[in-house]
Amino acid sequence: MGHLVPRLFLCLTLALCPLLVRSENGPACGSLEINDIGDFRKLENCTHVVGHVRIAYVDFTALNLSLISFASNITEISDYLMVYRCPGLLTLESIFPRLRIIRGQALLFDEFSFVVYENRNLRELGLVELLRIQKGSIRIESNPRLCFVETVDWIFLMGNATRQHYYLKHNTPPSHCPICGSLSPDYGVNQNTSDYCWNLKSAQLRPQPPRLRNCPVACGNNGCDSAGKCCDRNCVTGCSAQNCTLCGNFKSRFGCVNQCLASYEIHKRQCITTKQCRDLGRIPLTQGYRCAEKCPGNQKEVLDAKGILHCQLDCSGDFHVTVAEDLEALQDCVKINGSLTIELTNIKVEALEVSLENIKEITGYLKVVHSGQLTSLTFLKNLDSIKGTKLVENKYALYVVNNHHLEHIWPNNHQVVVQSGSMYFHLNPRLCYEKIMALAPSLKSVQKVSVVDVSPNSNGERVICGAGVRSLNATVDDVNSTAVRILLDYMDWDGMETLMGYSYFYKEAPQQNVTMYDGRHGCGHDNWLMNVVITQSRRHVISGLKPYTQYAYFVKTLTRTDYHMQLDAYSTIGYFQTLPDRPSPVMKLHGSSELSSEILLHWWPPLRPNGVISKYVVTYEKQNVTEKQAKNYDNSSPQNFTQLDCQCVEEEPYYSGPQADDEDFYNKDQIAYEDALPNLIFVSRSQLSRVKKEFDKVIDYAHLIRTRKEEPPKPTTTTPAPTNESLENDRKAAENYEKFRLDSELSQRLAQDEGKEQYNLRHAMPKCQDSHASVGQQVEEKCVLEEILEGTQLPGNKHYYYMTNLEEASFYRVTVSACVEGVVNGCSTPTEVLLKTWSRTNRTNAN
Incomplete structure (x- = not known):
C-alpha cells in the first residue's frame, strides 16, 4: 500500500x-x-x-x-x-x-x-x-x-x-507513539512521507480538488475546477456532482443529491425511478419514498386493476395502546377501521402526539381509561369523527373513565362528531362537567345525556368549574436576555378574598402554536416549567431563561376555596423573546499546515450562540517557544487540537409537575375533606338540649289531623313612608359604604403593588456617544465604551481561515472570538490554540 x-x-x-x-x-x-x-x-x-x-x-x-x-x-x-x-x-x-x-x-x-x-x-x-x-x-x-x-x-x-x-x-x-514518516521496524526510513497517516505504511488518502487557489469565495475550502466552478462537497471522489463515483448522501441519475426527490431511495445510497424499483421486483412506497422488498408491518399488499402490487396502510382492528411499542401499528394511520383503547402505563405524551396526529376517523369507539398521565386528548388533534359502528356495552362510542389529571378534551375550536352511540364520563376529578356537556351537540343519535352517562359528582369535583373560572390578563412588562417581568391586571374584591398567589407556566416555543395542554404530563416530567409564587403581588420575574429564545407563558391563580367562595382565573397563552447576549466561546479550534508558509484554521461555532453570529475575529502572532513548551501549552496542542478532558455539559432544569413518593399524594383534597367533616357535623349536648323537641305518638290518620296545630296567620307587613330623616340616614350610609369600598380597593391595590422595586430587571448599558468618554462620563451617562477587537474579521457563516505569509517551522498563537449582532461588546471570550507551520527541512530529511 x-x-x-x-x-x-x-x-x-x-x-x-x-x-x-x-x-x-x-x-x-x-x-x-x-x-x-x-x-x-x-x-x-x-x-x-x-x-x-x-x-x-x-x-x-x-x-x-x-x-x-x-x-x-x-x-x-x-x-x-x-x-x-x-x-x-x-x-x-x-x-x-x-x-x-x-x-x-x-x-x-x-x-x-x-x-x-x-x-x-x-x-x-x-x-x-x-x-x-x-x-x-x-x-x-x-x-x-x-x-x-x-x-x-x-x-x-x-x-x-x-x-x-x-x-x-x-x-x-x-x-x-510513532509519527508519520518515522523509522520502519527494520530501521529503514519509511516511504510514508505524509503528515497524516493510519499507520507506518499507509498515508491518509486525501484526494485534492483540481485547484484551491483563485477560486470564488463561495467555494470555501472545497476548491473549484479549471473553469472556476465550485466543487460539490457531496461528491467524495471528485469535484463535479454530475459525474461522481461516490456520493456522500445519495446518487441519482442527475448526480449526487442530499435526498431523493420524485424518486425512491434504495439501500440508503441511491435514488431510482418507479420503473427501476419495479424492475428490481420491489415495491415503491410513497411514505418515505423508499423502494422496499416488502410492505411495512402496518401495511398490506394490494393488487390494483393492472395486477401491480402496492402497499396500503392496514389500520384495521381494535388497537390497545399501553406502551410506546403499541404505537408502531398506528404510524401514519389516517382512518382506524375499528376501535381505539388508550390505557397508558409508561409512555411519554409526546409519543402520542407524534404517532396519532394524523388520525381523522375511528369507525368503532374511542375508550380512554386509567391514564393518569393525560391532561387532555389534544394529541388527537385531527380527529373529526367517531362512527360508533361498534360500541362499549352496546351504548357508548366515547368512553372516558378514571383519568385523574384529565382536564381538557379536544383541541380548542375543534369538535368531534359522534355518528352513533352516546358518551360515558366518570371518575375524572379534574374534568369539569360543563366541558363534558359541551360535547352533547356532537352526538348525532342521542337526544339527551343522563346523569348515568355523565356524572356531575365524579367529574370535576377537585377543580373550580363554571362561573367560578375567570379570565386573567397577563402582559410582558419588561424583558432582558435571561429574564422577563410579567404584569397582571389588578384583582377585584371577590378575587382578593380567596387569592393566595399565582402559578407561572412557561416553555420554549419556536413557533407560536402552543396550547396549554401540549406536552403536559399529569404524573410529572411536564415540559411546561412552573414558578409558584405565594404572594398577592401582580408582578413576577421569571429568570434563568436562554438568550435570544422565544417562550410561551400563561398564568393561573392559586386560591383557597370554601363552600361560598369558589373562584379561579387563567390567562391566555402569550409569547415573548429574550434579548441577545454575548455568545459562549468558540467550541474548538483545529489547524493544519501543508505549506511552510500557511496554516488552514478551522473552528466549531459556539455551543450557545445567544443570538445571530455576525462575525468571527481571528488573531495570530508568532510565539518563541520550543517543542517541549508547546506540548505543555494549556489550551492547545501542536497541529491538532483535541477534545479537552473536561467538557462542560448544558444543565437542563428539571421538568415541573408532581412527583409523589407516597400513595396519598393525590388524595390530599379527600383527606382534608374527611378531617373537616366531623367538625362540620358535630353538635354539642347543650345545644342539642335547647333544640330538643317532644314528638307525640301518632295513632292513626284521624289522630294526626286532630293533634296538628294550626299555624297562626302571618301578619301583613306595611312599609312606612320614607321620612326626611330616614332618607338622610340612607344617604349617609351610602356615602360611608362608598368610602369604605374605595378605601378597600386602594388598600388591595397597594397590596398588589407592594415591593415594586424588587422586580426591576437589569439591562445592558448603551454605547457611549463619545468614543473617548472618561470613567466619570460613563458613570454619569450610564454608558460603556465599545471595545474594538483587533484582528481579521470574517462573516458569521464562515468557519475556516487561511493564515498566509507565515514563517517556516514556527509556532503561532491563534485566537478566535465569536460576535453577536446588536449587542454592545457582544464578542465571546477568545478561544486559543498553538499551531506550527510545516517544515520543509524535516520533509527533506525524511525523504
Whole structure:
C-alpha cells in the first residue's frame, strides 16, 4: 500500500487515481452484529451494509491471526460502525481494508457514526481507504495501546465539520507513539512521507480538488475546477456532482443529491425511478419514498386493476395502546377501521402526539381509561369523527373513565362528531362537567345525556368549574436576555378574598402554536416549567431563561376555596423573546499546515450562540517557544487540537409537575375533606338540649289531623313612608359604604403593588456617544465604551481561515472570538490554540 501513496498525493484530478473508482454494483446486506468469530461469515460477499456494523465482545486472543483472514469487501456502511471490547484485535485493517465511507444516516445513541471503545490490544485503526464520515460524531476512547489517532485529519473526513465532532480520549499519548514518516521496524526510513497517516505504511488518502487557489469565495475550502466552478462537497471522489463515483448522501441519475426527490431511495445510497424499483421486483412506497422488498408491518399488499402490487396502510382492528411499542401499528394511520383503547402505563405524551396526529376517523369507539398521565386528548388533534359502528356495552362510542389529571378534551375550536352511540364520563376529578356537556351537540343519535352517562359528582369535583373560572390578563412588562417581568391586571374584591398567589407556566416555543395542554404530563416530567409564587403581588420575574429564545407563558391563580367562595382565573397563552447576549466561546479550534508558509484554521461555532453570529475575529502572532513548551501549552496542542478532558455539559432544569413518593399524594383534597367533616357535623349536648323537641305518638290518620296545630296567620307587613330623616340616614350610609369600598380597593391595590422595586430587571448599558468618554462620563451617562477587537474579521457563516505569509517551522498563537449582532461588546471570550507551520527541512530529511 505504501508505494501508492506518492502517486495519490500527486493527484490533481481524480482521473489519475483508479484506486478510488469502484463499481457501484455489488451485493448489499443488512445490519451486522458480530459477537463471535463465526459471525464474520456474515461479511462474506457483501460490499454495502444497509444499516450498522457492531463488533463487540469478540475474543481474538486465542487465534493465530496470521493464519486466519477476516478481510471483507465492504466499502460502504450506511449507518454507523462500532468496535467495542474486542481483546486481541490489533488493527481494523484486517477487517475493513476497503471501507471508503460511513454515511451516518442512523446514528448510535442519535449522535455517533464511528465508535472505537475499550479495546485493550488495539494498536492502530488502519482504515486505510476511508475517505468520508458523512454525518455523526466520532468517539475513539479508552484504547490504552492505540496509536495513530492524532495522525488522522478528522476534519477532512467529516462531511460537515461545523456539526460533527470528534472525541479522542484516553488512548496512548501521542508522545509515546510513532509519527508519520518515522523509522520502519527494520530501521529503514519509511516511504510514508505524509503528515497524516493510519499507520507506518499507509498515508491518509486525501484526494485534492483540481485547484484551491483563485477560486470564488463561495467555494470555501472545497476548491473549484479549471473553469472556476465550485466543487460539490457531496461528491467524495471528485469535484463535479454530475459525474461522481461516490456520493456522500445519495446518487441519482442527475448526480449526487442530499435526498431523493420524485424518486425512491434504495439501500440508503441511491435514488431510482418507479420503473427501476419495479424492475428490481420491489415495491415503491410513497411514505418515505423508499423502494422496499416488502410492505411495512402496518401495511398490506394490494393488487390494483393492472395486477401491480402496492402497499396500503392496514389500520384495521381494535388497537390497545399501553406502551410506546403499541404505537408502531398506528404510524401514519389516517382512518382506524375499528376501535381505539388508550390505557397508558409508561409512555411519554409526546409519543402520542407524534404517532396519532394524523388520525381523522375511528369507525368503532374511542375508550380512554386509567391514564393518569393525560391532561387532555389534544394529541388527537385531527380527529373529526367517531362512527360508533361498534360500541362499549352496546351504548357508548366515547368512553372516558378514571383519568385523574384529565382536564381538557379536544383541541380548542375543534369538535368531534359522534355518528352513533352516546358518551360515558366518570371518575375524572379534574374534568369539569360543563366541558363534558359541551360535547352533547356532537352526538348525532342521542337526544339527551343522563346523569348515568355523565356524572356531575365524579367529574370535576377537585377543580373550580363554571362561573367560578375567570379570565386573567397577563402582559410582558419588561424583558432582558435571561429574564422577563410579567404584569397582571389588578384583582377585584371577590378575587382578593380567596387569592393566595399565582402559578407561572412557561416553555420554549419556536413557533407560536402552543396550547396549554401540549406536552403536559399529569404524573410529572411536564415540559411546561412552573414558578409558584405565594404572594398577592401582580408582578413576577421569571429568570434563568436562554438568550435570544422565544417562550410561551400563561398564568393561573392559586386560591383557597370554601363552600361560598369558589373562584379561579387563567390567562391566555402569550409569547415573548429574550434579548441577545454575548455568545459562549468558540467550541474548538483545529489547524493544519501543508505549506511552510500557511496554516488552514478551522473552528466549531459556539455551543450557545445567544443570538445571530455576525462575525468571527481571528488573531495570530508568532510565539518563541520550543517543542517541549508547546506540548505543555494549556489550551492547545501542536497541529491538532483535541477534545479537552473536561467538557462542560448544558444543565437542563428539571421538568415541573408532581412527583409523589407516597400513595396519598393525590388524595390530599379527600383527606382534608374527611378531617373537616366531623367538625362540620358535630353538635354539642347543650345545644342539642335547647333544640330538643317532644314528638307525640301518632295513632292513626284521624289522630294526626286532630293533634296538628294550626299555624297562626302571618301578619301583613306595611312599609312606612320614607321620612326626611330616614332618607338622610340612607344617604349617609351610602356615602360611608362608598368610602369604605374605595378605601378597600386602594388598600388591595397597594397590596398588589407592594415591593415594586424588587422586580426591576437589569439591562445592558448603551454605547457611549463619545468614543473617548472618561470613567466619570460613563458613570454619569450610564454608558460603556465599545471595545474594538483587533484582528481579521470574517462573516458569521464562515468557519475556516487561511493564515498566509507565515514563517517556516514556527509556532503561532491563534485566537478566535465569536460576535453577536446588536449587542454592545457582544464578542465571546477568545478561544486559543498553538499551531506550527510545516517544515520543509524535516520533509527533506525524511525523504
